[in-house]
Amino acid sequence: MKLVRSGLSWVYVLLIFGFILMPVVSLVVFSFQATNLPVPPFTGPSLRWYEALFADSRMIEALRNSIVVGVVSGFFSTALGFLAAYGLARYRPRGARAIRAIVMTPLGVSYLVIGFGLSVTANELALGRSLVLVTLGHIIINLPLAFAIVLSQMRDEDENLEKAARDLGAGEWTVITRVAIPVLLPGIMAAFLLSFTLSWDEFIIAFFLADFDVTLPIEIWSQLRTGLDAKTNAAGTLVFAISLVALTLAYVLNRAVSQRSRRL
Amino acid sequence: MNGAELNVVDVVKQYPDHRALDGVSLTVEAGSYTVILGPSGSGKTTLLAILGGFAEPSSGHIEVDGQDVTTLTPAQRPTTTVFQDYALFPHMTVGQNVGFGLEMKKVGKKARVERVREVLEMVGLGHTANRHIAELSGGQRQRIALARALIVEPRVLLLDEPLGALDLKLRRQMQDELTRIHRSVGTTFVHVTHDQEESMSLADNIVVLRDGRIEDMGSPERLYLDPATAFSAKFMGDSNVVSGTVRSDGTSADTPWGVVALPGSSSAGTPVTLSIRPEHLVEGSSGAGNLGEWEVMEAHFLGQKHRLIVRRGEHELLVSLPQSSNVRQGDSIVLGVDAHMAKLVKGDPS
Numbered sequence: 001m002k003l004v005r006s007g008l009s010w011v012y013v014l015l016i017f018g019f020i021l022m023p024v025v026s027l028v029v030f031s032f033q034a035t036n037l038p039v040p041p042f043t044g045p046s047l048r049w050y051e052a053l054f055a056d057s058r059m060i061e062a063l064r065n066s067i068v069v070g071v072v073s074g075f076f077s078t079a080l081g082f083l084a085a086y087g088l089a090r091y092r093p094r095g096a097r098a099i100r101a102i103v104m105t106p107l108g109v110s111y112l113v114i115g116f117g118l119s120v121t122a123n124e125l126a127l128g129r130s131l132v133l134v135t136l137g138h139i140i141i142n143l144p145l146a147f148a149i150v151l152s153q154m155r156d157e158d159e160n161l162e163k164a165a166r167d168l169g170a171g172e173w174t175v176i177t178r179v180a181i182p183v184l185l186p187g188i189m190a191a192f193l194l195s196f197t198l199s200w201d202e203f204i205i206a207f208f209l210a211d212f213d214v215t216l217p218i219e220i221w222s223q224l225r226t227g228l229d230a231k232t233n234a235a236g237t238l239v240f241a242i243s244l245v246a247l248t249l250a251y252v253l254n255r256a257v258s259q260r261s262r263r264l
Numbered sequence: 265m266n267g268a269e270l271n272v273v274d275v276v277k278q279y280p281d282h283r284a285l286d287g288v289s290l291t292v293e294a295g296s297y298t299v300i301l302g303p304s305g306s307g308k309t310t311l312l313a314i315l316g317g318f319a320e321p322s323s324g325h326i327e328v329d330g331q332d333v334t335t336l337t338p339a340q341r342p343t344t345t346v347f348q349d350y351a352l353f354p355h356m357t358v359g360q361n362v363g364f365g366l367e368m369k370k371v372g373k374k375a376r377v378e379r380v381r382e383v384l385e386m387v388g389l390g391h392t393a394n395r396h397i398a399e400l401s402g403g404q405r406q407r408i409a410l411a412r413a414l415i416v417e418p419r420v421l422l423l424d425e426p427l428g429a430l431d432l433k434l435r436r437q438m439q440d441e442l443t444r445i446h447r448s449v450g451t452t453f454v455h456v457t458h459d460q461e462e463s464m465s466l467a468d469n470i471v472v473l474r475d476g477r478i479e480d481m482g483s484p485e486r487l488y489l490d491p492a493t494a495f496s497a498k499f500m501g502d503s504n505v506v507s508g509t510v511r512s513d514g515t516s517a518d519t520p521w522g523v524v525a526l527p528g529s530s531s532a533g534t535p536v537t538l539s540i541r542p543e544h545l546v547e548g549s550s551g552a553g554n555l556g557e558w559e560v561m562e563a564h565f566l567g568q569k570h571r572l573i574v575r576r577g578e579h580e581l582l583v584s585l586p587q588s589s590n591v592r593q594g595d596s597i598v599l600g601v602d603a604h605m606a607k608l609v610k611g612d613p614s
Contacts, residue, residue, distance in 0.1 A: 160351035163318055167338040167345050168416060169368035182355040 024240060031233035038230040049234040059235060062219035065131055066200055069215055073138035074196035080139070081146030082188055086180060089154040090162070107144040114140055115208030122209070129211040137205035142195035149194065153187030186253040193250035197243050267295035267452030268329040268342060268419035270315070275324035277310050277476075284310040285321070286476035292420075292469070294329075297446050297453045299463040302473035303499070308456045309424060311473070315454060316345040316422045328420060339368075344418035348425045350409040352397045358384070358408055359393035365416035383411045386448065388441070403434045407441070414449060423455040427462060439465050460500050464488070472496045488541075494611035497539035504542065504581050505613040510534045520579055522555040524606045537609050542571070542584035544605035547591070553601035555581075563593045574599070 030038035034046035053059055084103050088096050106114065118137050122129065158180075165179045181188065203217040210218055220235050270292035277285040284307045292298045302308040313319040315326060317338035325334040333341050344365075352361050363380045371379070384390045387407040392400065400408065406426060413421060426442070427435045443466060446453050457463055463470050464484040471481040472495075480487055480496035491497035494505045508519035514529045517536050524538055545555075558574035558581065572583040572591065583599065591597055 157349060160347045160349055161353060163338070164345070164347060164351040164412075165353075165364070167316065167318075168365035168412070169339040170364075174368070179353060183353075185355075 027233055028237050028240065030230055031237040033230040033233070036229050038228070038233045049230040052231045053234045053238070056231070059216075059219055059223075059231075062214050062216045063238075065213055066216040069131055069135050069138060069206075070196040070199040073135045073142060073199045074192045076135075076139045077142035077146045077195045078150075078188060078192040081143055081148075081191060082150045082181070082184070084143075084147050085151035085154055086176070089151060089156075090159060103147050104144045106140050111141065111202070111204040115205035118205070119208045129209050131210060131213050131215075133209040134206045134215065137209055138195075138199040138202060141202070141205065142198055145198070146191035146195050149191040150184060150187050153184055158183055186256045190250040190253040193246045193253070197246045197250070200246070201239055201243055266419065267450055269294040270420055270452060270454065271327040271330075272311070272315070273325050273327065275311070275314060275321045275326070277307070277314065277319065278322040284476055285314070288324070288473075288476070288478055290471055290478060290481060292452060292454060295450055295452055296468045297443070297455065297466055298469045298471065299467035300454065300456045300471045300473055301458070301460065301463040301499070303458055305475075306473040307476040308458075308473050312345070312422050312424050312454070312456045315420070316343055317341050318345070342419035343422055344413040344416055344420075345422040345424065346409050346413045346426050348428055350405045352405055352408055352412070354397050356397070357393065358389070358395050358397065358400070361397065361408060362393075362412045362415055364412060369416070379415060383415045384408075386414075387411045387445065402430055403438060406430065406438060410442075410445065414445075414451070418451060420452045420454060423453065425457055426455065427457070427459075435462070442466060464500075470500075472499060474499075490607050491539060491609055494537055494539060494609045494613055497607070497609055502542050502582050504540045504545070505537060505609065506540075507535060507537045507613050510536060516553070521576075521581070522553065524553040524555075524601055525603065527604050527607060530608075537611060537613060538606045539609045540601055540606045542582040543569070544602040545581065545583045546600050546602060547585060547589065547597055548600055553606065555599040555601065557596050557598050560591055560593055560595045560597060563591055563595075 026038075029042060031049055032042075032044040032046060034043040034048065084099075087093070088100060093099065115137060118133060118140075119129065122133055127133065161179050161183060162175050165175050170178065201217055202215075203221065206215045206218050207221075214222070216235065216239060220232050220239075223235075224232050272288055272290045272292075275285050275288045276283070286307075288307075288311060300308045300311060310319060314321050317333070317336060317340075321334065325332050327333065328342055333343075338345070353364070356364070359377070359380050362383060363376045366376045366379060380393060381390060384393060387410055389404060389407055389411070392404065392408070397405065397408070406429075409426075423442075427438050430438060439462060442453075442455075455463075455466060467484055469481065470484055470487050472479040472487065474495055479499075480492040487496065487500050491500060491503070497503040497505060506519045506521055506524075508517035508524065510517050510526065510530045510532050511523070512532045514532055516523050516525045517538065519538065524540070526536070526538075530536065556576070558576045560572055561575050561580070562573040564571045567587075569587060570585040570589050570591065572585060574581050574583055574597065581599070585591060
């Protein structure tokens with residue numbers, strides 16, 4: 001009976017993971033397809049679609065745009081998130097709870113609303129749609145995340161480090177750059193990588209706000225509309241691989257942080 | 265470097281819900297080792313934070329060598345603080361930690377490295393400059409924290425429970441080390457602790473703090489042998505405290521324990537509170553007081569002495585008898601008081 005039950009739970013687990021991972025697996029597998037259509041049977045392995053991908057100047061352009069938008073929006077959400085977290089944790093201003101709630105708000109608003117809202121606002125201000133707007137949108141959605149990650153790593157005990165630095169003659173800028181940021185660096189890097197990842201494969205906001213220059217998800221989507229071939233699989237696999245690397249790094253860094261708190 | 269004189273003048277620290285310091289005034293002699301002793305909640309850490317510039321007094325002021333420093337930032341003051349948790353920078357090496365203060369003063373790298381080496385050698389850790397903080401033991405971290413604070417040559421070094429995180433044996437070692445370092449640098453040390461033994465073995469001067477007020481201050485000998493208040497008597501080691509009334513002879517008092525000789529003379533009928541250390545109670549009735557017969561409830565041999573708890577009716581006394589005594593639990597003994605060793609204190613016995 002026990003054996004049956006544990007057998008059944010294994011089947012259940014396998015089904016769940018199968019359901020979640022099947023699309024990803026088929027995406028990756030058929031990106032190595034040797035023939036035109038990314039449908040069974042598998043005819044590869046072949047790298048011809050990757051070759052085609054890197055020969056496609058619009059894809060490469062979109063790839064570059066995605067990286068720039070991801071890095072720039074990741075940088076700003078992390079920087080702003082850090083400053084907000086640092087200010088709240090160290091200076092404990094009046095209304096800290098309210099400020100915290102406001103910073104976290106975008107997390108509860110759908111991307112559709114944020115993208116649409118920004119698009120309307122940009123229209124009213126007579127600003128054209130552009131990658132700058134996309135970047136702005138990504139900063140808005142990632143700020144609360146970066147803020148929450150950095151805040152969770154800020155420990156009250158670390159305040160003494162900053163006091164000690166001030167006592168020894170460090171100004172506020174030095175305190176932040178030489179003590180606060182290095183101590184929080186793993187958390188800050190994790191926040192940056194997660195922000196980058198979320199920007200990297202974000203579709204809705206980019207769709208609302210981008211003009212002729214588009215990000216990779218938009219380019220993949222528009223190519224999918226014109227015809228199905230395994231090149232989009234190759235592009236999707238690339239997106240997936242880069243996300244995976246960034247998330248793994250973020251995870252490793254977060255673990256380093258918790259190990260530090262245990263050690264010291 | 266020379267230690268500075270520190271003056272605390274009528275300092276009050278009022279928080280919304282309580283008063284942490286209630287009119288504290290004291291003078292710390294230049295170059296002395298002064299310990300601020302008090303139970304948790306006595307305001308000792310608040311006082312240290314105000315001395316270091318990390319907190320502002322609600323009223324009153326702080327002077328270093330006569331100069332008012334109350335409104336100066338921590339960096340502008342000739343004081344440096346050693347934090348209870350050491351507050352060493354975890355991402356820097358030992359050398360970078362210790363050299364931080366000089367780096368902030370724009371001291372060149374070469375001179376800095378040289379000075380770091382000197383200070384590290386002074387605390388006995390000359391070989392550790394390239395190590396990371398995580399590789400060091402608690403006692404080593406303590407010394408690095410000292411080195412980092414001393415390298416900027418403060419006129420007053422402030423230490424917040426510096427030995428609190430160390431185990432007993434290491435604490436004893438570090439006490440000796442602190443005394444040695446204090447002598448060799450000559451800076452004024454102000455050390456906060458709740459540990460009475462630690463305060464006695466380190467201090468030239470002890471300030472006993474209670475509920476934000478100074479209860480007593482003076483040399484360890486004076487504080488122990490002639491405490492000012494009942495609280496101070498009990499906090500600085502064990503003591504038996506009782507209230508009584510001065511007898512018509514003016515030199516002894518009636519107490520629930522018996523007749524006890526007073527250290528001086530007082531006018532008859534005055535209510536008094538007396539403190540008698542356990543080691544000043546003796547077996548047999550002496551000229552200085554006869555406390556009559558007591559039953560021994562507990563007797564422990566502690567090596568150097570016997571520690572007894574004796575009782576008569578509702579009264580209990582702590583007694584310390586010499587090694588040679590052979591009193592056992594259940595015995596009855598007659599107790600007397602050493603001449604002049606019952607001390608008049610302020611405050612209630614409890």
